[in-house]
Amino acid sequence: MNCKNLDLIVVGDKNWPGTVVYLEYLKRNGYKIKKLMLCEFYENPSFKNRLEKIIYIISPKIYKKFCSLNTEKVSSLVKELHLEFQKFFDFSVPLDLKSVDYTDLSDCIEEYRFWNFKDPDLLKIMLKNKNSFFLYVSGGIVPKNIFDSGINLVHVHPGYVPYVKGSDGFLWSLRERGRLGYSCFFMNEYIDGGDLIFRQELNLDDFSMYRPLLKDHYSEVYRAILSGYDPHLRAQTLIKALNKNSGEFTRGSIQNTSSETGREFFSMHHKLIKKTLMDYLK
C-alpha cells in the first residue's frame, strides 16, 4: 500500500488509548506520520513510597527520570465497557496498553517524560521541529507560550465549534444540539477557539442495551465512552479533515466561522452527567 507522508508529529500520551486509536486510523488510511512523541505525563506526582517523595524533594528532575507514574485504577466494569463500546468500530484498543507495539504504528518513535504541557522541556523539543504540525491527542489547556512560539498544534475537539467549546463536549453536544459534534482545528490560546479545518455532526449509536446500567453505574459508562467510543470518532474526524485537504494541513484550508457565535461550556456536574446520559443514551 502506498503511504502518504505527513508532516505531522503526534504528541501521544502513552497511557491513553486514544493515542493508539489515532495512530491506527492514520495507518489504516495510508497516512505515515513524521514522528511519534510518546509521552508520559506526571500531572501530579504519585509518591508510591517515601523514597520517591524524598527524591522529588531533592530534585524533581531526577524524580521525573526514574520514579513511577500515577496510574489510574479502573474497575473491571469500565474495562469491559471500554471494549464493548468499540464494537461499533472496525477495531478495538484495550485500556491496558502494555501489550501495544508502537513500532507497528510509527517508524520514528521518541519516548519522553513530562510534568504536563507546561513542562519547558516539551516546548524545547517542539521548537526543534517548529515547521511541522503537531497533533495534540490529550485534553486540557495548552499554555499560551507554545502558541507564542509559533508552533502549529492540531486538535480534534468533541463538539461542533463554535457552538460547543470547552469541557465535557461530548455530553454538552448531546444536550445542546441533540447530536454529537467533532471539530478539527489549529489550536490557539483561546479555549477551542482556533482556525477550523473540518467539523461534522453525527448521530449517537444505539446504546439502548446499556441503559439499565445508568442508574447505578453512569460514571463507569461515561468513563468507558470517553476512553473507548469517543477516541474513534475523534480519529475519524481527523482522517476526514486530512482527506478533505488531500492529506495536508495548511492554513489555506480554514473554514470561515466568523459569523457564528458559540459558547464555552464548563465541566458538567455529576448529577447532570447522569441526567444527560439517561436522556440521550437510547
Added chain:
Amino acid sequence: MNNNIIKFINQNFSLAKKRLTLADVIDVEEFLFSRDPQIKLSKGELGIFEHLIKKIEVTKKVYRNYDICTWKPATNELVRVEWIQLFICYSLLLYFSTKDCKYLNAVLKLKDGILKSPIFEINLKFRIFLEEVTENEL
C-alpha cells in the same frame, strides 16, 4: 415549579427595592437585592447574571464584588449565605424558564461548594427546598 421558587423567594427575602449603582465593581448582594423575581431580567441584568454563572461554574463560589471589566473578584470576601440562597433561586428560575442547563450546572456546583465550605451554615429550610427542586428535575 417557577411559582414555587417565586413563592419561596417572597417568603424568605425582602423585596424592598434599591437602586443598582453602576460602577466599575459590581456588588453582587446589591444586585440581587435590587431584583424583583416576578419581573423578567433586563438585557443588562441578564448579562451580569451570565458572567456570574460562568465564574461560579468554575470556582463554585460567589464573591461579594467583581470587577466589571475583567470579571475577576475585586475582593476576597464571599457573598453571605442568605444571598447565595437567593442567587440559587434566581438561577433555578432562569433554568426553568429557559431550560438552559448551564444554570442548573451552576446551581449544582454552587450547592456542592457551599456544602464543602467551612462557612457552611445554609439554613435547613433552604436545603430541603433545594433538594426537592433539584431532585424533582433530575
